[in-house]
Amino acid sequence: MTTNPHNPSTSASFPGSAEETLRIVAGLPAPAGLEDRVRAAIHLARREDSQRQPNGSGVDRRGRVLAWPRALKPQTVWMRTAAAAAIVFVVAGGGWGVYTRVEQNRPARILVMPPRIGAPGGFAGAGAVRTPQTLTRPTVSTSVQPTVVAPAPAPAPSTATSPSSAKQTKGAAPKIAGKNVTAEATAPQQ
């Protein structure tokens, strides 16, 4: 037995107990009559096997020629020929019988399927068209009136400080930040 010289505890403790125990267990004698019982089991298994396989070998290893029964052993060649002819006749007759009973060239049945009709009471689209969801356009919170631009005044005379021109200037609507403020709205109520 190999022991580890670098491990004194291993060398000291193992051989005395563990190895001895294993040797004792490994060296126990077999019970009496073991061989006989094993042989009997083999014999029984072989017999069961041979009952399943008539040739007695367990596995059918090769093809075998069937033997004639002793009472019907053909003594001449013509009997063998007649037997072979009878076998051929039976086999061919059976094949012919099957062949004639099978319906041949049977046309395939084609089923014409009716056109598909929509099921009544089903759901309909009702002309609804799906519109894809797009980005919402920007909206202005305050309403904006279109700007009405006053007609351009007539060309004034060279003396711009005349009273008539001053009246005309006074009557013109002033433009304040894009909003049209009329003269009546701005004039104080009398």
Next chain:
Amino acid sequence: MSTSQAIYAGWMEIENSAAIEEARRRAEDDALAALVDQYAAALYRVAFSVLRNQADAEDAVQEAFLRVLRHRDSLGEVRDHRVWLIRIVWNIVLDRKRRAKTRPETDDVADLARVLPSNGLSAEELAAAAQHHTHVMACVDQLPEKERQVLVLSAFEELSSVEIAAVLDITESSVRSRLFRARNLIAGLLDHARNPK
């Protein structure tokens, strides 16, 4: 009827092949019986060292020989019948041990006490020895599977490391390294049991 006609007819061949078949079967039976006589005891000891139960070990040996019977066609191709048979029984007992893992260990103690040789020991000494051996076997059971297998097989004096390697289908160097590890491990387990601190 002449011989040529009989051969042509076929039944003479049948009689010949039946005789050959019978002779072959008889030879196989004899070979199998010789194997049983020669190796049944060794196979029993291998089986018992793992199963530690007489009836289970005997069943394992019978199953091994029934497997041989099923594969008797390849009997002629086997080089070393002893290693081949030990390998068969080894696989059977490992399979059985795996299936019977739930069995209580107290059965093992009782079986071991019953089969141990007395060697003039008193009943008390015999009981103490059985308990000690059972403790050692419990330590062996704690080993990892690979190391345990090599250790158990190494206890058989008739098996060399080459043959152990053939049974376990590993290399010889693996056998040696596993055996070394197993011995160290079991020494540690036994020391720990003696000196718990």
